[in-house]
Amino acid sequence: MLDKLFAAAGAAAWGGVAFRRLLPFLSTEALEKVEALCPRPKTVLAAAFPYYAGERPGNLSLYARGEDYHAVVVRRLNTVCEALAEQYPGESFFPSADNSPLPEREAAWLAGIGLRGASGLLILPPYGTYVFLGTILTGAALELPERSPAPDCPRCGACRAACPAGAMGEGGPDVSRCLSELTQKKGALTGEEEARLKAHPLIWGCDFCQRACPFNAAPALSPLPEFSTDLVDSLENADLEGLTNRTFREKYGGRAFAWRGPGPLRRNLELKRE
Ligand code: B12
Ligand code: SF4
Ligand code: SF4
Structure with missing residues (x-):
C-alpha cells in the first residue's frame, strides 16, 4: 500500500x-x-x-x-x-x-x-x-520493508576539490564557510565575507559541490511540475526595485529564496555591481 x-x-x-x-x-x-x-x-x-x-x-x-x-x-x-x-x-x-x-x-x-x-x-x-x-x-508502529542502508559514495573527492570556499570537510561542509549559508545570511557581513560573495556566481545558494559529483553528470529530470515549470532562474535589481516586504512576499513568497525577505538578495546583487 x-x-x-x-x-x-x-x-x-x-x-x-x-x-x-x-x-x-x-x-x-x-x-x-x-x-x-x-x-x-x-x-x-x-x-x-x-x-x-x-x-x-x-x-x-x-x-x-x-x-x-x-x-x-x-x-x-x-x-x-x-x-x-x-x-x-x-x-x-x-x-x-x-x-x-x-x-x-x-x-x-x-x-x-x-x-x-x-x-x-x-x-x-x-x-x-x-x-x-x-x-x-x-506514533504508529508501521510494518516497514527490510532494507539496509546503501553504501557510502565512492569518496572520489570531486565535491571537495570543487568547493571554492574550501568548506568541505570529512563529514560534509563546515557551515561557517559554506557559500550557500553565506548567501542566506542576514545583516552586516565582514569584508572577507563580502569578498567571498562577490566572487560567487550565484546570489542564492551554491551548487559547486553538487555539479562536480559524478552522480550528477546526467541527472534524470524532475517529473514534478512544481519543480520543472514556472521557474525563476535569475533575479536582477529591476525585479526587486520598489518592492516592500509585503509586495516582495506577494510576488515571491512561494519561492525558497524568499524566506529571508528581499534584504539578502538585494545585498548580494549589489555586491556583484561593485
Ligand atoms: C541547516 C541546513 C543547511 C545548512 C547546513 C548544511 C549541513 N550540511 O549541515 C546550509 C545552509 C549550509 C545548507 C546548505 C545546503 N542544503 Co541544507 N539543510 C539544512 C537542514 C535544515 C538541517 C541540516 C542540519 O543542520 N543537520 C544537523 C547537523 C547537526 O548535522 P551535522 O552534524 O552538521 O552533520 C552530520 C551529518 O551531515 C552526517 N553526514 C555527513 N555527510 C552525510 C551524508 C548523508 C547522506 C548522511 C545521511 C549524513 C551525513 O555527518 C555529520 C556529522 O555527524 C537540512 C534539513 C533537515 N532537517 O535535515 C537541509 C538539507 C540537508 N539541505 C538540503 C539542500 C538541498 C541544501 C543545498 C544543496 C542547497 C543549495 N544548493 O545551496 C546546500 C548543500 C550544502 C551541502 N553540501 O551540504 C537538502 C539535502 C537533500 C539531499 N539530497 O541530501 C536537505 C535535506 C533539505 C531537504 N528537506 O531536502 N543546508
Ligand atoms: S554548497 Fe558550495 S560552499 Fe557549500 S560546501 Fe558545497 S561547494 Fe562548498
Ligand atoms: S563528488 Fe559525489 S561521489 Fe565524489 S566524493 Fe563527493 S559526493 Fe561522493
Missing part, C-alpha cells in the same frame, strides 16, 4: 525507519521538539522528490528555482498522511520537509533510499543529489 501511496504522491523513492534508530542523531533540543509534536514516536517514513529541471543559465541555485519545496513536499506527503490516517484510526501522521527537528538525510539513508555522499548530501541515482527529502513522523 505504501508503495502506491508514495508513488501517487510523486516520490521517486521512499523507506521507513524505527524512530529509535534516529536517536543517536538527535540533540536533546531536537528530541524535545519531536516529542512535543508526537509524544510517543515510533516510526519515521522518508521520501525523496527530484527537482532537477535541466541546464538553464541563472543566478539562483537549482534548488530554489521552482515552487518552494517546503510547501510542495509537505503538500505531497499530506496525501500519504491522509490515507494512513484512514488506515490507522486514532494514530497521527506529521509530514515535514527541511524545517523539521528530524535529521532528514540520516532518516532517508537509514531507510535505504540512497547513498551517503561525502558532500553531505543523499544521492539517489538517477537523480543524483538533486532530490528534496521529506519525512512523516508517527
Whole structure:
C-alpha cells in the first residue's frame, strides 16, 4: 500500500525507519521538539522528490528555482498522511520537509533510499543529489520493508576539490564557510565575507559541490511540475526595485529564496555591481 501511496504522491523513492534508530542523531533540543509534536514516536517514513529541471543559465541555485519545496513536499506527503490516517484510526501522521527537528538525510539513508555522499548530501541515482527529502513522523508502529542502508559514495573527492570556499570537510561542509549559508545570511557581513560573495556566481545558494559529483553528470529530470515549470532562474535589481516586504512576499513568497525577505538578495546583487 505504501508503495502506491508514495508513488501517487510523486516520490521517486521512499523507506521507513524505527524512530529509535534516529536517536543517536538527535540533540536533546531536537528530541524535545519531536516529542512535543508526537509524544510517543515510533516510526519515521522518508521520501525523496527530484527537482532537477535541466541546464538553464541563472543566478539562483537549482534548488530554489521552482515552487518552494517546503510547501510542495509537505503538500505531497499530506496525501500519504491522509490515507494512513484512514488506515490507522486514532494514530497521527506529521509530514515535514527541511524545517523539521528530524535529521532528514540520516532518516532517508537509514531507510535505504540512497547513498551517503561525502558532500553531505543523499544521492539517489538517477537523480543524483538533486532530490528534496521529506519525512512523516508517527506514533504508529508501521510494518516497514527490510532494507539496509546503501553504501557510502565512492569518496572520489570531486565535491571537495570543487568547493571554492574550501568548506568541505570529512563529514560534509563546515557551515561557517559554506557559500550557500553565506548567501542566506542576514545583516552586516565582514569584508572577507563580502569578498567571498562577490566572487560567487550565484546570489542564492551554491551548487559547486553538487555539479562536480559524478552522480550528477546526467541527472534524470524532475517529473514534478512544481519543480520543472514556472521557474525563476535569475533575479536582477529591476525585479526587486520598489518592492516592500509585503509586495516582495506577494510576488515571491512561494519561492525558497524568499524566506529571508528581499534584504539578502538585494545585498548580494549589489555586491556583484561593485
Ligand atoms: C541547516 C541546513 C543547511 C545548512 C547546513 C548544511 C549541513 N550540511 O549541515 C546550509 C545552509 C549550509 C545548507 C546548505 C545546503 N542544503 Co541544507 N539543510 C539544512 C537542514 C535544515 C538541517 C541540516 C542540519 O543542520 N543537520 C544537523 C547537523 C547537526 O548535522 P551535522 O552534524 O552538521 O552533520 C552530520 C551529518 O551531515 C552526517 N553526514 C555527513 N555527510 C552525510 C551524508 C548523508 C547522506 C548522511 C545521511 C549524513 C551525513 O555527518 C555529520 C556529522 O555527524 C537540512 C534539513 C533537515 N532537517 O535535515 C537541509 C538539507 C540537508 N539541505 C538540503 C539542500 C538541498 C541544501 C543545498 C544543496 C542547497 C543549495 N544548493 O545551496 C546546500 C548543500 C550544502 C551541502 N553540501 O551540504 C537538502 C539535502 C537533500 C539531499 N539530497 O541530501 C536537505 C535535506 C533539505 C531537504 N528537506 O531536502 N543546508
Ligand atoms: S554548497 Fe558550495 S560552499 Fe557549500 S560546501 Fe558545497 S561547494 Fe562548498
Ligand atoms: S563528488 Fe565524489 S566524493 Fe563527493 S559526493 Fe559525489 S561521489 Fe561522493
